[in-house]
Amino acid sequence: MTERAASSTAVLVCQGRAAADGRYAVGRFSDPIAADLLDSSERLVVDRVRAAEPPTEPPTEPPTEPPTEGTDRVAHEMVRRVAVTMVPRTIAIDDAIRGSGAEQLVILGAGLDARAWRMLELAEVTVFEVDHPASQRDKQRRVGALAPRAGRVAWVAVDLSKEPLAAGLEAAGFDRQVRTTWVWEGVVPYLTPAEVRATTAQVAALSAAGSRLVVNYQLKSLPTTVMRAAMRLILRVSRHPDPMAGEPWRSQWRPDGIRNLLSDNEFDTVWDSDLLTLSAGLELPSDNNGSLRNGRVALAVRR
């Protein structure tokens, strides 16, 4: 059996955040660590996207033209669109973390999430980085000697499709009596409905009353499925590596399905919003609105 590789979609969303930093929603969105987590070859396209959209305040370099042909253009467009998507998603989740006052933050399927390395608000918080073992090893290599801002970072390697959460978390010092914030961002689509249900039940069993769960999911919609398939076809035709190839989407949800799932597991939904709504006032380019409409973030509190 071949071992699963580290997540490529984790790299793609990290590229998006690195491209967006200081370019979109300046003053609201920031992820200066994302670029540090990328290898130099992964940074090339990020640098091109940033050069095509230099900051307007203060005016600096004139923008360079984005590539017009071939694989460069496909890579450029993919990272630029991901950058736009990351902005409202990150802001909404960061705000939910800031408002929680919880002593424990568990990031499920953490990928190259840099919150433990960039959020000053986590100085007194233990951050549990939960991820598939291959992705986690890759992140540890990338993090290297970067100093976290969080009080403590605890690494918990778990395959959510087949391993229980509790043992690894508690061995790393997680306390189920203490209020926790759970972040489940960009992971639900990669799990089957049964895996999403099982993970939610485990999260509930490990959550003290008042704990928060912030969950990002993809809307069940035909346009979303068609758009993703079209993007993958373009990648194939232009012979560009497809970061989605080894990570198929396995579940998309409707808001009432997520609300019921959370409620069945003792979590009351406080809000559930699409990324387009969360983008209000952020002055993002409008050509990615279709994708923003289909991504959602919900915040729920444990009874």
Ligand SMILES: C[S@@+](CC[C@H](N)C(=O)[O-])C[C@H]1O[C@@H](n2cnc3c(N)ncnc32)[C@H](O)[C@@H]1O
């Ligand atoms: C698109 S990335 C998102 C990473 C990060 N949460 C973010 O938003 O930047 C998907 C993440 O889900 C993780 N993942 C997917 N399936 C998983 C599983 N069965 N068990 C644990 N993690 C999984 C991958 O390893 C990867 O880190």
